[in-house]
Amino acid sequence: MNKQSHTKASPNRRLRGMIIKESLQIIRDPSSIAIAFIMPVVLLLLFGYGVSLDAKHVPVGLVIEQPDAVTASLAGSFAQSEYFAPRPFHSIQEAETALKERRIDGIIWLKNNFSEQLLNTKEPPIAVRVNGVDSNQANMTQGYIQGVWLTWLQHYAQSKGRSLQQAVQMEQRIWFNPALSSTLFLVPGLIAIIMTLIGSMLTSMVVAREWDRGTMEAILVTPLSSNEFLAGKLVPYFVLGMVSMLFTVALAIWLFDVPMLGSFWILLLSSSLFMLVSLAIGLLISIVSKNQFVAGQISLVVTFLPAYMLSGFIFDIHSMPAAIQLITHIVPARYFVAILQTLFLAGDIWPVLLANMGALLLMLFIFAVIVRKKSNNHLE
């Protein structure tokens, strides 16, 4: 670019022109508006209402070989629990067929002489099977079955004048989310996912589009410097991302009753930081790929999917193998998800907030340097 002769011809006006051009492109292309405003709503509704790790009314088959008062009382315990929707079966064979056909998720089988043997043998005359394919749900279901069984057994033994005491009892106290509702941790994390979509996906397509259409050459011969070009590309998408972030936060608070315990200014500051990092990554992808198909695929793979899977949004980072844990350090959403979950559910806890914001700042610096270098190579 010919800097010498033109830089003095009011760079502000050139920058403004670039920003206006980009903004018009966003406003005139319904798909960008859709991803900035409709996507957050759809995602929030889907996650808020549709995604839940809390199993309720699990269909279980109940096989009672010798019905009497005792088995009726146990069956009643299962029927009353909100976790189960028991269905009677006449024989274990029938129930096993139903389990194989996925009509039920588990079987509780009270064997022949259940009532007689209940308190007399070491192995209780009851057998339980669960479908283990979905291991997480199976784990939860097992926990619920154990819970119902133990409570019922204690009551039953007491009514017979026997005590079945446990040596050690454990009481649990859960902080920040006492009802253990998965919505409360999924919805704040979702803000990170939505901002990743706008910051990286949308932006990466933008420069790539200029190459695809051949308008990049046209821009290259204008007096625009590469800094102005980058700023002009970034400002409109930054605004778009922040607006949809505020929109998402408003929905989270008023629609899903997620508490917002931290301060709003920290939220604004940390989201700006995260947005800038996402934009830098988006720009980098588009500069490198120069083709919308490639840009779309790369941004999907290096931004969206890691934000979903490697950020601690849904899967625990601590439990991953060490090599994968290392990779999660270069996923910016990891830091932002930690900030969001803490800010919403626990409040301004400075050690967590500062450490993660520091990491975002460092990432921003590194990516800004890379983008500068790459854009100089590619654009000039």
Place this chain on the structure above:
Amino acid sequence: MLQAIFALAIKEFLALLRDKRSRLVLIVPPLAQLLIFGYAASFDLNNVPIAIYNEDRGATSHEFISRLEGSPNFEIIRSIHRDADIAPLIDNKKALIVLHIDSRFSANLQKNIPASMQVILDGRNSNMATVAFNYMRSILMDFNHEWAETHGTGRPPATLKIRAWYNENLQSRWFIIPGIIGLLTLVVTLMVTALSVAREREAGTFDQLLVTPLTPLQILIGKALPGVVIGIVEASVIITFAVYWFDIPLRGSLGSLYLGLFLFSLSAVGVGLMISAISVTQQQAVLGAFMFMVPAVILSGYATPIANMPEVIQWLTYINPLRYLLIIIRGVFLEGDSYALLFNQYWPMAIIGIASLATAGWLFRKRMY
């Protein structure tokens, strides 16, 4: 006529595979994702950071703590000695759990009075808290059992023996990796087809294609073929990795798996072409593909079960082809299901495939005249 379709399909393959970067994008990212997500995506917890607040001086509490130490699920990060130390550890995410044992613990146990301990959990991630508590409870149940047996204090409550079918050790990986096969097949197939028409429209070559002697139906088939082929090839590579790298048991027949994959790629291609037909630019096509993909993944039962969703959302999942494919893949891999058992998954996908391809064809025609 067949020759014409064939020629178009070959041209589509060339358009896609000619570019080195496009080629790389089809091969490297899916494999990288499979490896990374295969190891990362798990609900099982290892090395849960736990802090111990033990006020008891007896031997029994130490015996319990050494059980925690021996468990791969927990990692004791610190011992604390004051109430005030609990909050910072949990707040700052240094520990997920603080175990508090009070000073009368051992004494109560010796006197045969039920002893108690308190577990404080960080509930920010509710699922982790529940899973970690369940681990803790099973360690406690074992402890109680042995205590009752060795000390002869009353009968311990009979513990239930629960057997899990199909995934006997309840490993998350057996559940997630078959899911990834479906996920990646969807991503690749949809992207390839969604961009195929949009690319031509943006370059202006779609009009040229329209004035060739090809009928809309032939264009549709020619455009659909590469998507189906690439989707199935991609899936085969991932299946190979799932079986030989991750050791996921493949208990059913490959035929029933591939019938499902074929029907699924038809419906994914149909949706991709629909998106392609209504978008004017490639950017719109990618965004459109995305807007289909995200809900399709979320509402497929990939990570969170469909049964937990509200009923209205559950109805929505019936038009999601990925829902059926995931049941088929998991059914064939883990449960060894036969064709008959999967029949109810095959036919909805076939209907979705036919309907979406027909709509795409109709949209092509509408765009033409």
